Amino acid sequence: MGLFTLVEDRPTPKAVYNWRVYTCAAIASFASCMIGYDSAFIGTTLALPSFVGEFGFAEMSKDHLALTKANIVSVYQAGAFFGSIFAYATSFYLGRKKSLWIFVTVFILGAGLMLGANTARGLGLIIGGRVLAGIGVGGASNMVPIYISELAPPAVRGRLVGIYEAGWQIGGLVGFWINYGISEHLAPSHTQWLIPFAVQLIPAGLLLFGSMWIRESPRWLLTKGRREEALKNLCWIRNLPADDLYLIEEVAAIDAGLEYERIHVGPGFWKPFAALRQKEVLWRFFLGGMLFLFQNGSGINAINYYSPTVFKSIGVQGTNTGFLTTGIFGVVKTVLTFIWLLFLIDKLGRRKLLMIGATGGSLCMWFIGAYIKLSNPAANTTNTKLSSGGIAAIFFFYLWTAFYTPSWNGVPWVINSEMFSQNTRSLGQASAAANNWFWNFIISRFTPQMFIKMDYGVYFFFASLMIFSVVFVYFFIPETKSIPLEAMNRLFEIKPVSKANKQVILELQESEEDFRHDAEGAGLSVEKTKDSRIENVVADV
Template sequence: MTLLELKEDRPTPKAVYNWRVYACAVVASFASCMIGYDSAFIGTTLALPSFTKEFDFASYEPDDLALLQSNIVSVYQAGAFFGSLFAYATSHFLGRRKSLFIFAAVFLFGAGIMLAANSDRGIGPILAGRVLAGIGVGGASNMVPIYISELAPPAVRGRLVGIYELGWQIGGLVGFWINYGVNTTLEPTRSQWLIPFAVQLIPGGLLFLGLFWIKESPRWLFSKGRRDEAMKILCWIRNLEPIDQYIIEEVRLIDRDLERYEREVGRGFWRPFLALKKPKVQWRFVLGSLLFLFQNGSGINAINYYSPTVFRSLGITGTNTGFLTTGLFGIVKTVLTFVWLLWLVDHVGRRRMLFVGAAGGSLCMWFIGSYIKIADPASKTDARMDSAGIAAVFFFYLWTAFYTPSWNGTPWVVNSEMFDQNTRSLGQASAAANNWFWNFIISRFTPQMFLKMKYGVYFFASLMILSIVFVFFLVPETKSVPLEAMDRLFEIRPVRKANKIVMEELQAQNAAATRVSPEDASSSTDEKERRSHQEEVAESVRAMSR
């Protein structure tokens, strides 16, 4: 294999890698555009002169202002925490697609409420609207990775789930730059700060409209016994006929997985909770939680939500200068997300990227923290930066280059892959809730940290070093492994060899199946199962034709 060659678990027709599966992933990822935009625009909006004047920020004491700003930002994460949990219930009863309809509508309602805020009504509508918008994005952050992973062929699953992360970065890029634009082109009136709030409606509206076109997850339909509908959608997404061998094998794998969990766990809303008694299930929930602890422990959301504050700590002064530096940060993240999405995640793999990102990012953070400790640039009155300050800014962008193609999106990819069908919704709900919980902690206390601790906030560097140890010993490589083989992957020790062993087993099974003679095959259990599935497929075809 070459570095850029896709690694398939079995021979896959080219038709499987068609435009439909990519289009469904793109439409669903409008949800991440609204998440990324909301995460990025609020920090610079709070620094707009028109916004600070509208709500009289000058009248607050520093501690009180830091508390108000953190509340404006963090109520969104609090809403997202509960939204990600609500999504488990809606997903179980209504499916992935209808759940996204609900959360897109909640987000749009919340974004609309924010537009009612002004100096007379106070900041209350913004706080209430951000809670509702948070519920919407929290639910969407649960649903979209699951939905995409269940549609995706294994060889490009990381790439397709990565589109979700790309949408996040594109939304963030717009969010970082929009306030630079309104601050340089518009007078500091209410309209200046209202425009960034109104733009939230665009990605939310595109998601809501796009949901009328995309299909429900076939795996969810199979789990609910809606086989004819599931077969029709699966064939549409794969661009294959129902009697194609690839379809027959995929349905057989799905059925085997469902039968096994019917036997071991059972179906029902509460059954996955009962499955948490099993250590192997508990362990994957713990891994998902820790992945997002270390992701947020990198410091990314301190930068996303309070970028002007972060750059001010490096000695960058002036509203437009801070906005410009923040905008460049957004460009670097977006460009590198493209690189990660198109080449790295499905070729280099998850583990290797997490190693490189954590090691390089930690070194950069140590340099930045040392500079702030020694030079104390925030206390200087001279607006010009010395060579050490310029180096600190360079290392900040270098940190972004290490972080973005590693810890930015990879935890979402791994969490979307590693749970079985019966615990996937609950597992993703747990992972998303943990993401928003740690997100909330960071956003709630970052202003106070910068106000009181200064350089001490770069304890993030230590957490990035710890994440290397965590990944090396505990997180297996999930690249190219079918969803139905994840249980086997997580059974193998040491974890660094698990992916290689599972892929060799799958390839050996496929080779053995192709070597079986017709006489032997006719009496084999697998062949009988295959013929049974062919009969079911034929019945599904007849049902669809009716």
């Protein structure tokens, strides 16, 4: 098999892999640009001399300053937690597209509010604006992976949902570098620190206008009985006519999945909550939450939000030097995200990436922690040049980035976007996103205090959690690569999980062969059988 060979559950027309589905995914992923930018720019902005001077950070005690920074950063995650839950309601009643409109508008209001902060008004507008912005990105983080997964052909679903992660990294890259650029070229002033806050509005505006062009999810429309509109949108997204066999089979599979869910879960806003009494449904919710616990337990958001603190602990000194080191971290993450997106996620699959990434990342964290324990670089305030051990620690930090980025950075979002059934997908994604933002909040809220109290132990803590995640993935997470959304129930029934993917793919291929064999055995051509299916499935078009 070649590098770009796609593993398909059934013969798929090339027209299905068209520009429309990629463009819809890209436009929706402007939401992740908003999220990525914020996660990157806020830590370095808080370290800008102009920001420090305007809000009196130099006069604060060490503990007071740590608490103030933690509050500025963490209220965003708190807002995102609630936004991800609110999105379940808007998604159920209004759909994926209109939900994006609502939450990007809330984000724009929050970002605009932050621009009004100054010395006289204090930090209140920034904190309030970050709460609103958090609600906006929390809702978007729920909606976008669902929307993309429901549009995506199975063979490239990981790649398409990966565009969401790529948007996150592109936003992060800009966020990591912007403060280095303005600190180099602008004198400290009110305008200097205001610029990075204002840049948040760019991806938000692009999403607001781009979402007017994208189409509503056909799967969501079918759940609401809007069949004609659903089939019209599906034809447009797949670039196929309504009577194409691939399209007929896809609609039939969705209908069968909806009927199964109607019997076992039931329609309605509250039915998915009732479905949590079924252990197989509750189990998937648990798996989704644990994936994000381990993602945040890797240490990524401690690094994202407090990168100057992290690099200072390794021995990097000077504001601009810290910004430059952070910027390189953003470049490494972005480049590796595109490698993951184009070559790895739909080739190696989800399980292997998670286990390899956690194993390698843990070893790197152990080394960094050991270096800090033995050398205590933070105590050396006279020599600004890194020692050979410090250079090695920086190397292992970037190596950790190389292990983490193609694995735990985006894979949990991909798995959560695809592993739930149609009637529980919105609630499942709301649960997953809420878990992400909850653990994100815990890390961002207490990281400054952790570095004060634990020092090098912070790195050992993250290293240990990454080792635990390998065991968790091996025993509990099946490979979802190339499995149609309607076959996820079957995938999670099979034990051991290491063999589930191959068995389901084999069953799907045998089912396709049986259908064609039965048609030919009955003296019917596949085209005639297709005509029969057209009458049953799309007679109302």
